[in-house]
Amino acid sequence: MSLTSFDRRRLLQWAAISTGAPWFVPAARATDVDRFALGIASGSPRADSVVLWTRLVGADLPPRVPVQWELARDEAFTQVVARGTETAEAAWGHSVHAQPRELAPSRSYFYRFSALGARSATGRTRTAPPRGANESLAFAIASCQRWDHGHFAAWRHLADEAPDLVVFLGDYIYEYAPVAGRVRLHEGSGEATTLAQYRARYAQYKGDTDLQRIHAAAPWIVTWDDHEVANDYANDLADAAAPDFLARRAAAYQAWWEHMPLPPSSRPVRANAQVFDRYDWGALARFHVLDDRQYRDHQACQKPGRGGGGTVDLAACPELVAPKRTLLGNAQEQWLGDGLARDDVRWNLLAQQTLMAPFTWTKEGRFWTDGWSGYPAARERLLDTLAERRTANPVVLSGDVHCNYVADLKRRPGDAAPLATEFCGTSITSHGMAQARLDPALPLNPHIHYARSEERGYMSFRLNPQRLEATLRVVSDANDPHATIRSAARFSVEAGRAGAQVG
Ligand SMILES: [Fe+2]
Incomplete structure (x- = not known):
């Protein structure tokens, strides 16, 4: 017997009413809800594993839903190399973070999920090269995709480039309330502060087909910035100081993990989550992924009763240059120093949130306090570490400031030779x-x-043992869902010689 979906729905409604049976799981199959409406993703690639992500949706989901995943060598899934079942739990937003292991290095794979009689789209992912390998790498950095500041056409163009890897540097969502008159509107009625509100915000963003396309095209390495929680937050303090901020931070961290292709091991515990991590690409590169939000000192010279950043004159804010001020926190700083002392990779790429190069607005010194220029002693310690430990080819990758910057990093401002190179990518949409x-x-x-x-x-990079090439890719109009793309500029860095060269 075959029932139309209408018949089936009527039958199940009747069954639910007459028995009230919550165990009647097939009811979930009868809805017209697309269980995989938020798409799929992969990330955290290692030489022998990768994380496969999805999140089921629907108001009628049981508390625990088994979700099958498959990983294959081919798009038709005739050569399945791994499969398994994860339980999507309501307590974690029905998210799935499968982590197939013992995979072959340097391989492309296809993956998909099925649950409740439905099947997801197919995504493409890959593993990293094995230890010691010097294969080249094509990757991109991106950040800051404020929904109501534009459309995500940039993601479609990046998906067309089919990079090996996407490195996302923060502001995946913005917590702000909807603002009338914008090109798109945030859902809900206010700023996101609760778990339900953050989940709804991620669900809105993840419904975007261009964002889904880039997730399905390549694995991501992710970190966060402030707007995954609240504007300019620092550690336990947001810009509008509120007594329950750590409860808000816990909700935001949980929702972030639920929506990112991160392993189960990085699941937050209340308001704590370890985001900093290292990812190796054979012997070619190591990504040092940093978290400059969770452990930082509060911004210097805040207005009374307020948190957050501002722009201050150095002469009026001696606190700015206090030697103990930290952006990464002592434990992460120590961990980073250990990693930068290792000599087993050709390039060291620091994937982090915000512009590291000093930026002053006046000759006398006027600085924005939320970025590295608000923590100059911390920057000096990091640059000293790069110099003293002779870190091989350090390149800093940044976001946050909604501006394309290419800069040389010098150990001290007057130095002739640069010590490192910085590529700070602009936003996907944020003004x-x-x-x-x-x-x-x-x-x-x-x-x-x-x-x-x-x-x-976004910025696209090609990396080999001799050279890093950066292409600044710029959309014609972020307000246009059909925007075209162009290469606005090209820079390169030669191995053994820090500093950006044009072309
Ligand atoms: Fe941003």
């Missing part, structure tokens, strides 16, 4: 400042080679 505001400050910051605040997009 930046006016170029006219930025321009007058650029002569004061001659180590910055490129600064364009009105560009939206």
